[in-house]
Amino acid sequence: MKQEEKILTASDWIREAEKVAVLTGAGVSAESGVPTFRGADGLWKKYKATDLATPEAFNRNPELVWDFYNWRRELISKVKPNPAHFALVDLERKKSDFILITQNVDGLHQEAGSENVLEIHGSIWRVKCTRCEFQAEDRRVPLPKLPTCPQCGALLRPAVVWFGEALDFHILERAFQASKECDLMLVVGTSAVVHPAASLSLEAKSSGARVIEINLEETPQTSLLDLTILGKAGEILPEIVKLV
Numbered sequence: 001m002k003q004e005e006k007i008l009t010a011s012d013w014i015r016e017a018e019k020v021a022v023l024t025g026a027g028v029s030a031e032s033g034v035p036t037f038r039g040a041d042g043l044w045k046k047y048k049a050t051d052l053a054t055p056e057a058f059n060r061n062p063e064l065v066w067d068f069y070n071w072r073r074e075l076i077s078k079v080k081p082n083p084a085h086f087a088l089v090d091l092e093r094k095k096s097d098f099i100l101i102t103q104n105v106d107g108l109h110q111e112a113g114s115e116n117v118l119e120i121h122g123s124i125w126r127v128k129c130t131r132c133e134f135q136a137e138d139r140r141v142p143l144p145k146l147p148t149c150p151q152c153g154a155l156l157r158p159a160v161v162w163f164g165e166a167l168d169f170h171i172l173e174r175a176f177q178a179s180k181e182c183d184l185m186l187v188v189g190t191s192a193v194v195h196p197a198a199s200l201s202l203e204a205k206s207s208g209a210r211v212i213e214i215n216l217e218e219t220p221q222t223s224l225l226d227l228t229i230l231g232k233a234g235e236i237l238p239e240i241v242k243l244v
């Protein structure tokens with residue numbers, strides 16, 4: 001199928017759908033200038049993120065892990081949402097039963113105007129205490145060195161989900177529920193290797209939904225999904241959404 005036929009098909013399927021769920025990954029923020037994890041300019045190149053985005057790394061060297069997150073907070077604070085984010089805002093306005101599940105922690109979906117957003121890996125703009133229940137949004141860039149909890153004085157950490165950590169139970173339950181109930185899922189800008197996020201699209205598929213993938217490259221799930229459109233999310237999404 002040619003690219004424009006795929007775009008037409010995708011817009012038809014979305015128009016016909018009752019319940020739309022979207023799953024996004026780092027690829028939707030790439031055109032804003034936020035490095036992805038595994039792509040050519042991937043974060044893993046400069047930092048072994050799988051070494052840094054872990055509780056062990058933080059316990060061993062909290063200052064290094066905070067440097068990694070302050071570097072990302074600084075970078076993200078200077079970027080803007082791109083057409084991929086705005087197309088998903090338009091789509092939410094066109095489809096009354098809509099949910100956006102994101103693996104991204106950059107907050108760009110909300111900054112663009114998306115409303116029903118599930119941040120399944122947390123937010124780089126939130127901090128939480130390593131000892132008590134304290135958690136808050138904190139947009140200071142950079143944060144003070146080794147920031148401490150205003151309630152109990154213990155060290156604060158980024159309120160993101162690290163490798164080896166469980167995702168928030170209720171958020172994950174809502175994400176699986178939405179994946180089961182939707183009749184169309186749009187998967188955008190993810191390499192589909194991180195679990196349990198990557199199983200959400202498989203959940204949608206096995207529950208009878210049509211699943212459309214938009215990505216720069218094929219992924220391990222491509223052969224399982226109904227339609228894969230290769231290219232930049234910032235170019236493809238607006239073309240699809242304007243036809244819905």
Ligand code: BV8
Nearest residue numbers: 025026027030036037038103164189190191194195216233
């Ligand atoms: C858990 C927050 C258990 C932090 C993140 C072996 C096999 C299977 C699983 C595992 C395994 N070993 C370990 C695991 C589990 C592990 C995992 O999946 N590891 C992977 C690496 C194999 N998962 C976990 O540890 C999870 N927790 O399992 O807990 C448990 C249960 C109970 C009790 C205790 C424990 C936690 C995972 C969450 C980790 N946190 N982020 C932070 O950001 O600092 S994950 C991180 O990767 C980001 O959230 C990111 O979103 C996510 C996924 O990456 P992608 O978003 O897909 O980004 P990526 O760069 O990979 O791909 C971008 C894609 O976009 C590319 O395909 C590229 O081609 C495309 N692209 C680029 N530009 C564009 C584009 N597409 C379109 N347009 C463009 N312009």
Ligand code: ZN
Nearest residue numbers: 129132149152
């Ligand atoms: Zn505390």
